[in-house]
Amino acid sequence: MFIETETTPNPSTLKFLPGQQVMPSGSREFTTPEDAEASPLGQAIFDTGEVTNVFFGSDFVSVSKAPGVDWPDLKPQVVSILLDHFVSQAPLFAGGDASGIAVPAEETMVVEDDPANAEIVEQINELLETRVRPAVAGDGGDIAYRGFKDGVVYLTLQGACSGCPSSTATLKHGIEGLLKHYVPEVVEVRAA
Structure with a gap:
């Protein structure tokens, strides 16, 4: 090996x-x-x-x-x-067993999602899963969704991305730009 x-x-x-x-x-x-x-x-x-x-x-x-x-x-x-x-x-x-798999998002939410925003949250999660997660995994990390409230998406960078000197740029310029482009209701992305 x-x-x-x-x-x-x-x-x-x-x-x-x-x-x-x-x-x-x-x-x-x-x-x-x-x-x-x-x-x-x-x-x-x-x-x-x-x-x-x-x-x-x-x-x-x-x-x-x-x-x-x-x-x-x-x-x-x-x-x-x-x-x-x-x-x-x-x-x-x-x-x-696999009981150590990532903590369910419901237990780690920063803000509770408003049921009225269910469609927006679904769009955000789809973009995170298909566009963002593969990129951060390539860099040795992951991203966890922590909530959406008043136009703000709360995310946590994990693994190599946690504490990385470019993590702020990743959140603000990369992920925030992508989400704002595809989901007009998003006005900001914050680290949680």
Whole structure:
């Protein structure tokens, strides 16, 4: 087995590609060692003591290094952990099930969607799914919809996109421009 790596726009994050499915559906982000206890793989990566974020996408794992850590030192450790995990075909989550799949949006909403806006919210989610999500996944991240209220779309960038120096530009110039073009009711996009 061979684990490929790719750089991301976030210099603190590398994208690791094991050449097979990581998540059967959705995505999952771990921002603390305590969060990562749900996943033996996530926990093993955090156990290096040099990691601040682990993100599972459909076919990749993004890892963010702590300040002061150099990739030439950390990268071989992460590759070794990933190789051990995928070669042994160990379960991704504790208990061997998929219960660790991304938290449902209803539990993480910043604002409650007004039922009167259902058609607008559907258009927003369709654009996020078909146009935005593939682009941010290519950079080692994901995007989570957090609500729509008074013309404002609330989104959370995850994985490599979280904390990326260009994340503001991604939200404001990329995603906001796209949504405003196709959904005239959208006046702004904000990070949530």
